[in-house]
Amino acid sequence: MTVLPYVVAAWLFLIGLYGIVTSRNLIHLVTCLAVTQSSTYLLLLAIGYQEDATAPIFGDIPMDAEVVDPVVQAMTLTDGVVSVTVSALLLALAVQTHKRAGTLDPNALRALRG
């Protein structure tokens, strides 16, 4: 059994989290979150992968050809869109934070101000 794709997915998840925890800049933090989210794409696609199979698009291939799982591919598509929207929303928050606090360093944002 090949475990490498699963190991890489777990590694991407953890290294992204490490980046978030140690981040000194909110823009960097959003990018780290994108890395964390990309682990889910890899995990989904790895689950659907099948050796010697092709993409589930029957334009040019015979109907009985072996194809990889289309369900996880549709889920990965969804996942990517959600990832982009989350990043955009967080970047908008970062813009506002910089306007209010004058800094993007999360360590410098100590107290809540009204």
Place this chain on the structure above:
Amino acid sequence: MSRRGRLFVFVAGALGISALFVWGFSGLPDFGVQPSVYGEQLSERAVDERHATNVVAATTFDYRGLDTMIEEFILFSAVIGILLLLRAQRDEEEDAPHDMAESRRPLPTSDAVRVFGLGLIGPTILFGTYVVAHGHLTPGGGFQGGVVLASGLLLVYLAGEFLSFERLAPEKLMEATEAVAAWTYVAVGLAGLVAGGLFLTNFLPLGRIGDVFSAGMIPLINVAVALEVAAAFVLLSDEFLEQAVLVRKRDRS
């Protein structure tokens, strides 16, 4: 919390998550061997039942169409959130574009960027339209094509000016397009409810396999999603660009 303390908490948490990963992954199917029963069923049936050769599109917009509709509204509400967050605040005012550092002269866009940008606008829009229109046949679809279409509009900004970009894709028009397109998806679902008795039931002729006008309602939903995504991405870029060139704090002026 100090940096060291935070790192310690992270390492402890990461070890716990790793243990959960090992436990969870050991229950997964072996890599590259069996497809899921659901996936296998879809691959076998989608072409016959839906006349769509792209099974991923058939899964996204037909078999799991309700999930995709909800996901589309995640994008919709995120854009509303960003519009709210980045609107001009009480202590700011919108201003004609100019550089914040008075001594710095803005660099003019190079001629190469202008020429290639202008030349790419047409092909990009054409390619985006192709990706959307053939979403049910070949790789692509509303989400991918919508992003390509939005980048075609953004090339106007790259090749020209922010103001011509705003004239070409006015905010009000983009907001209306986004809302109408998002609700078109719901309307297609409701039409299926009326015609077929179930939400998102196909009510259009299936056509001949491989034709652009085939696969029932999938191309229609693809177009709706493409317009929604394109308008959403243009609005997003517009809002962020406005932050850079238009809004500044009153106390700095």
